Amino acid sequence: MLYDVIIVGGSYAGLSAGLQLARARRKVLVIDAGQRRNRFAATSHGFLGQDGQAPDVIAAEGRSQLMEYPTVTWVQDSVVQAAVEQGGFSVRTQCNGEFQAKRLMLATGVVDELPAIEGVKERWGTRVFHCPYCHGYELDQGRIGVLAASPLAMHHALMLPDWGTTTLFTNGVFTPDAEQQAQLDRRGVTVEPGGVVRLSGERADVELVDGRVIPLDGVFTMSRTHISPLAQQLGCELADGPTGAYLHTNETRQTSVAGVFACGDTSLAAGSVALAVAEGVRAGVGAHFSLISG
Structure with a gap:
């Protein structure tokens, strides 16, 4: 036919x-x-x-x-x-x-193709997301992380404070310049420059190379x-x-x-x-x- x-x-x-x-x-x-x-x-x-x-x-x-x-x-x-x-x-x-x-x-x-960080793939679609409009509201104004996979993470970081307290994990991918840092400051975004080892816990806690663990309710990445x-x-x-x-x-x-x-x-x-x-x-x-x- x-x-x-x-x-x-x-x-x-x-x-x-x-x-x-x-x-x-x-x-x-x-x-x-x-x-x-x-x-x-x-x-x-x-x-x-x-x-x-x-x-x-x-x-x-x-x-x-x-x-x-x-x-x-x-x-x-x-x-x-x-x-x-x-x-x-x-x-x-x-x-x-x-x-x-x-x-x-x-x-x-x-x-x-997700960032090659332990715990990201296992949480994709449940605690790790790509679209704030699709999943941001359900985080109930909680603790939100942005895991940088490229400098485009700035886009997520500037959007997400409307959905919760936001931390940008640059993870060695890029360093915000003075103008970008001023934008992040105006939006109340915390910047964590340290390397990310893995995501762990029941939700999406971020473990950093220096041993700190930052509890989060959800993570966005590109x-x-x-x-x-x-x-x-x-x-x-x-x-x-x-x-x-x-x-x-x-x-x-x-x-x-x-x-x-x-x-x-x-x-x-x-x-x-x-x-x-x-x-x-x-x-x-x-x-x-x-x-x-x-």
Whole structure:
């Protein structure tokens, strides 16, 4: 079967894009490996109508609604290769062979590379976070740490005092200059220049090289993000983001390769369920108009 659109990635952005196309009665194939970026978090916040809901419940309900449309097919698999072909695209999966479509949607998200500090990975999504809007409120104005992974930690450090008492652990990554230090002082941020050995305890206590332990309720850090190799296989143009490369798209969310669209974290230097859903709408509509115009 030749599908109208293959969507690679069935998380929030992919589901949202698929819904627009399904409602236009287009033949859609969603291929999903089941690795949502926020799978480690117990609750999702900031998405109107779903605030405080478990991420897997939001995703499951979205899939259930999408699959009510008879033109949608779902394959649980990983796409290992994508290619441009005459009149469209082909993708090869790990277990289910090849599929073809007139248009291709990359909603593959990103992989997070976390700071190589003991205790960070184990607490990712539960006590170590990336988005204050998603998780800051639940820390109840408590003790918040910012673990620097790059000079961009200043961004977190200046935001987070609105959510609690904030300490910036520069960890040898950078030293605030005089102007930055003045900004931190105005926001009431404490700066700890010592090296961080590990995070420990029931929450996210920071153990420093000098032996001190600073108790915290939560820690924010910026991961390095990596997009799927499918984009490079297809020859899509990349843009440099604050945490890593992402896919460059136009206003319809079409990439530099005609007929290839992208949405969600793979094409937006941000990480939010609400933003992913919104971007999915734009990409789904964009792909539909592309099919209409030929």
